[in-house]
Amino acid sequence: MEHKTPSTGDGDAGEVRGEEPAVTLDARVGRIVRQTLADQVYGDLKELLLSGRAAPGERFTLRGLAAAIGTSAMPVREAVSRLVAENALEVLPNRAVRVPLMSRARFAELRLIRTSLEGLAAATAAREATDDEIAEVIRCERAFAAERDKKKPDGAAAMRHNKDLHFALYRAAHLPTLMGMIEGLWLQIGPVLNLDFRAGPERVRQGEAHLHHAQLVAALKARDSDAARDALVADIWSAGDFILSRDVLPD
Amino acid sequence: MEHKTPSTGDGDAGEVRGEEPAVTLDARVGRIVRQTLADQVYGDLKELLLSGRAAPGERFTLRGLAAAIGTSAMPVREAVSRLVAENALEVLPNRAVRVPLMSRARFAELRLIRTSLEGLAAATAAREATDDEIAEVIRCERAFAAERDKKKPDGAAAMRHNKDLHFALYRAAHLPTLMGMIEGLWLQIGPVLNLDFRAGPERVRQGEAHLHHAQLVAALKARDSDAARDALVADIWSAGDFILSRDVLPD
DNA sequence: ATCTGTTATCTGTGATCACACATAGCAGAC
DNA sequence: GTCTGCTATGTGTGATCACAGATAACAGAT
Numbered sequence: 418m419e420h421k422t423p424s425t426g427d428g429d430a431g432e433v434r435g436e437e438p439a440v441t442l443d444a445r446v447g448r449i450v451r452q453t454l455a456d457q458v459y460g461d462l463k464e465l466l467l468s469g470r471a472a473p474g475e476r477f478t479l480r481g482l483a484a485a486i487g488t489s490a491m492p493v494r495e496a497v498s499r500l501v502a503e504n505a506l507e508v509l510p511n512r513a514v515r516v517p518l519m520s521r522a523r524f525a526e527l528r529l530i531r532t533s534l535e536g537l538a539a540a541t542a543a544r545e546a547t548d549d550e551i552a553e554v555i556r557c558e559r560a561f562a563a564e565r566d567k568k569k570p571d572g573a574a575a576m577r578h579n580k581d582l583h584f585a586l587y588r589a590a591h592l593p594t595l596m597g598m599i600e601g602l603w604l605q606i607g608p609v610l611n612l613d614f615r616a617g618p619e620r621v622r623q624g625e626a627h628l629h630h631a632q633l634v635a636a637l638k639a640r641d642s643d644a645a646r647d648a649l650v651a652d653i654w655s656a657g658d659f660i661l662s663r664d665v666l667p668d
Numbered sequence: 669m670e671h672k673t674p675s676t677g678d679g680d681a682g683e684v685r686g687e688e689p690a691v692t693l694d695a696r697v698g699r700i701v702r703q704t705l706a707d708q709v710y711g712d713l714k715e716l717l718l719s720g721r722a723a724p725g726e727r728f729t730l731r732g733l734a735a736a737i738g739t740s741a742m743p744v745r746e747a748v749s750r751l752v753a754e755n756a757l758e759v760l761p762n763r764a765v766r767v768p769l770m771s772r773a774r775f776a777e778l779r780l781i782r783t784s785l786e787g788l789a790a791a792t793a794a795r796e797a798t799d800d801e802i803a804e805v806i807r808c809e810r811a812f813a814a815e816r817d818k819k820k821p822d823g824a825a826a827m828r829h830n831k832d833l834h835f836a837l838y839r840a841a842h843l844p845t846l847m848g849m850i851e852g853l854w855l856q857i858g859p860v861l862n863l864d865f866r867a868g869p870e871r872v873r874q875g876e877a878h879l880h881h882a883q884l885v886a887a888l889k890a891r892d893s894d895a896a897r898d899a900l901v902a903d904i905w906s907a908g909d910f911i912l913s914r915d916v917l918p919d
Numbered sequence: 920a921t922c923t924g925t926t927a928t929c930t931g932t933g934a935t936c937a938c939a940c941a942t943a944g945c946a947g948a949c
Numbered sequence: 950g951t952c953t954g955c956t957a958t959g960t961g962t963g964a965t966c967a968c969a970g971a972t973a974a975c976a977g978a979t
Contacts, residue, residue, distance in 0.1 A: 729929085729930065729931090730930075730931065731929085731930070731931090732930095741931090745931085745932090759931085763930070763931050763932085764930080764931090765930095765931085
């Protein structure tokens, strides 16, 4: 394989809009986005985990992934080591790398941490969100509800709308580090969440989720941070109960 | 440089104790600890950040570090990319790698997250800790107090005892993932904390810290999780006030 | 003296090679 | 048939090389 140039953007970054006054060109070009191959692979793997297309316990091989993606093993190594650092992947003592198994204890711990962190984000968002951001949350909530009310609801789509709703909310807290940590948590529970959504009759759960979402939206409109936290914690907790009640988790 | 063998432990792992009954050897050898070079470098850098021997804004270079440590650039790359993943280091758009600057906003956000997560750990520890673990926390508290009461207290030593105290507490919560996340947070605030401890007359703060520590210990003995959380949150909050009051943080 | 365009050096990124360890498959002994 | 030891293959890990881009030093023009 020949030496590839590291993909410095698609070239359409400096689109000229023409009717600008002719002071300088500098203000009219968009900032270039640097994307290393490792970043791309990292994003791909992240998406793979978040969307549940990788099952807990599944094994990876660096060379295999590299061949599948079409690069050398090097960018994959870096991406994997990042994901290992955030517990989204793990390396076994035998040096094999896999997506971590989820024990009941680990799931319970993650749920506990999530209530703490995502509750904090929800409470802050109720105080700090702009009206536009609240509107965006409501839009996501509507999309989720619409999917639920369909004759033949698509579990994966509902899942995606649920995720969008949550992250629109967290983004509205304007706390970037907290946001990143929450993303890390979702990366860890992603595999089991989606695995579950794929399999079971989740109708009852969806109903309950919708109730909590409605409470959340009401709390946001009222700028009531305690109510927002409570609604979100209830949502996380009941979703966790649903997973734990079905006996898919080892230990 | 010749090809080095990847340091498979120091060789003293299988120490024979002799008076064992001669059933099998299997039970008498300690499990070997795998330590890749990247792991070692990661540990070293972590220690460097936690102990405050690296100032915010300071620049690294992969080759420079590699030469200093005596390896090739490869293990350093992996260690650095892990630390970047947990926001303990950052790569600038220019591709330079440095220890992140700490703005007032970021510091405030980290303090908020810390109260949430470390408060949770304290509350859980009050419920779940064994008596031995509580004794260990008390031992750390005594060491911290002893350092404070010295004629010529050593700021760095006090800092270390303070850290030991906190982590003994968090370990006692028996929540490994939470523990890891808290470590990540300390990794981020480490540089500024120690930078500060190194510079100022911190006597007033130490007095206040000791008060909160005493409250914490009392709460642990009483198994009062709410009181433990409150004491710890107060500790974090007042330490943060102290840092913010001195005007060392940009923005 | 200040600014601009060029050049030299250095740094991160990716590819490729080399090696130690782990696992699986297989042959031979009991 | 079951177990032991060897071999072959594949894996992660580390070293080394190659290259693109960034920074800084410098020369020339205004």
